[in-house]
Amino acid sequence: MMRVLEFFVALIIVALIGVVAGVVMPGHGHVERSLVIGKDMRQVYDVLDNLRRVPEYSVLRSYDRNTKFSFSGNAYGPGAELSWSSDNEKVGNGKLTIANATPSFDQITSTTKTASIVWNLDNNWRGQDKHFTLDLERQGSRGQLTEVTWSYDVAYGWNLVNRFANLYIHGDPDSFVDVTLNNLQNVMATVPNIDYADLIPYIVQTQQTPVLLVPTSIARKDGLEGFEAATSKAVAQIQATAKKLGVNVTGPRVVFTTNYGDQTYTFDVAMPIDNSSLTVNGQAEQLTPPTPPALDPLAAPAESSSSSADADSAPLAVDSRDRYGRLVVDGNVRATLAFGGPALKGVWNGTFAGVPQTRDMLKAYAQTHGYAFDDVVNRPYNIQTKIGDNVETYSQFEIYLPLSNAPDQTPEQAAGIKPPSLEEEAPASAGSAAAPASASSVAPASSSEAPAGE
Incomplete structure (x- = not known):
């Protein structure tokens, strides 16, 4: 009997020790890791103030590559949500929600020293008020580096079991922060070092349009x-062919960039027409969108970008199709259906020298905001909408980057940020490719129609 009594007394003592230990343990947990990333703060901020690229750099996919992700809420900034589900117990089900971001994206400038973004976390880890805080600090002699301090905080309250979980905060939570932060650095390395702070891009829905x-x-x-x-x-050839085919040119010149190489610039010059059905050599032909050329395993690799250009410009029989499935209508003139689908749009006011720079800005912007694009299959293009002398008046170019996966609006659109009008800007130097502070902005929403409507 005494042994039984001693056993129960021992249990009570152990329980009391456990309760006392739980009471004296901290009611919250904290872990953090820091890393300096060789990118400007605005780019790092944009990647972290939306959740569209989290599946690429979070540790979750390394635990289970079949983890399913879904987006909801806002596309960018506070209110953006990312949910995931997995049969792997280490991943489980969970959700991230951007709670706040300070300052807002439109206040991040080259002089901004610090910024902070908070993600609320809902998953199977113990505790309440779980959240990640991502603090950014500009560093480097020229301010082109960003130190990211990623911290995880959790409140345990008076739940003693949860308080004991603080002993394991350096397990899954610590691993999540450490691995994800290092993966973030790898993702940021794929983004070119391009300053797009003055860009005000819009996402527009383009309409499929027949072109020569x-x-x-x-x-x-x-x-x-x-x-x-x-x-x-090229324009003269297109106009002559349009007259021969009995169709009308309905819009300004369009330039599709194939390869902007170090030595050679390869591109297509196009103009929209008013009919998608053409009669060529007495045969009625319905125009179709271009298709990527089939890979020939027996073909020798091209030696340079000029090889592709030579293949495109090689004489083909009229009424045949080139390697992109475009209809050959007259000599070197092809016909196809262009545009269609969402595109990221920016505007350059000045000479054509600024168009490649604006195109690169759009690509970098799309990468940091998680907009998917393939500029090989769906090539970027520009439309000269206004012709100026660049002394008294600007020329204006609209630059489009076709997207395959993107929200309905950019943050600038959603915030109602209005770019300055063309009349408000002074002409750029004729040989300059550098954009004035507002020169790389897009046209107002009322004029951001799809190319087919222009």
């Missing part, structure tokens, strides 16, 4: 004069 086009190329050393000569020649 001419593949061509120039040597980069020929500059703007070579570009204008090549495009003028």
Whole structure:
């Protein structure tokens, strides 16, 4: 009997020790890791203030590559949500929600020193008020580095079992922060170092449109004069072919960029027409969208970007199809259906020299905001909407980056940020490719129609 009594007394003592230990343990847990990333703060901020790229750099997929992710709420900033589910117990089910971001994205400038973003966490880890805090600090002699301090905080309250969980905070929570932060650095390494702070892009829905086009190329050393000569020649060919086919040109010149190489710029010059059904050599032909060329395993690899240009410009029989499935209608003139689907749109006011820079800005912006694109299959293009002398008036180019997966609006659109009008800007230097503070903005929403409507 005494042994039984001693046993129960021992249990009570152990329980009391456990209760006392739980009471004296902290009521909250905290773990943090820091890493310096070689990118400007605005780019790092944009990646972290939306959740569209989290599946790429979070540790969850390394535990279970079949983890399913779904987005809800806002596309960017506070209110954006990411949920996941997995049969793997280590991953389980959970949700991240961006709770706040300070300052807001439109206040992140080259002089901003710090920023902070908070993600609320809902998963099977013990505790309440679980959240990640991502503190950004600008570093480097030129301010082009960003230190990211990623911390995890949790409240345990008076739940003694949860308080004991603090002993294991350096398990899954610590691993999540450490691995995810390192993966974030790898994702940021894929984003080019391009300053797009002055860009105000919009997402627009483009309409499929029949076009006539001419593949061509120039040597980069020929500059703007070579570009204008090549495009003028192509436009003349297109206009002559349109007259021969009995169709009307309905809009301004469009330039599709195939390859902006170090030595050669390869591109297509196109113009929209008013009919998607053409009669060629007495045969009625219905135009179709271009398709990626089939890979020939027996074909020798191209030696340079000029090889592709030569293949595109090689003489083909009229009424045949080129390797992209475009209809050959007259000599070097092809016909196809262009555009269609969402595109990220920006505007450059100045000479054509600023168009490649704006195109690169759009690509970097799309990468940091998680907009999917393939500029090989769906090539970026630009439309010259206004012709100026760049002394008294600007020329205006609309640049489009086709997207395959994107929300309905950019943060700038959702916030109602209005870019300045063309009349408010002074002309750029004729040989300059650097954008004035507002020159890389897009046209107001009322004029951001799809190319087919222009």
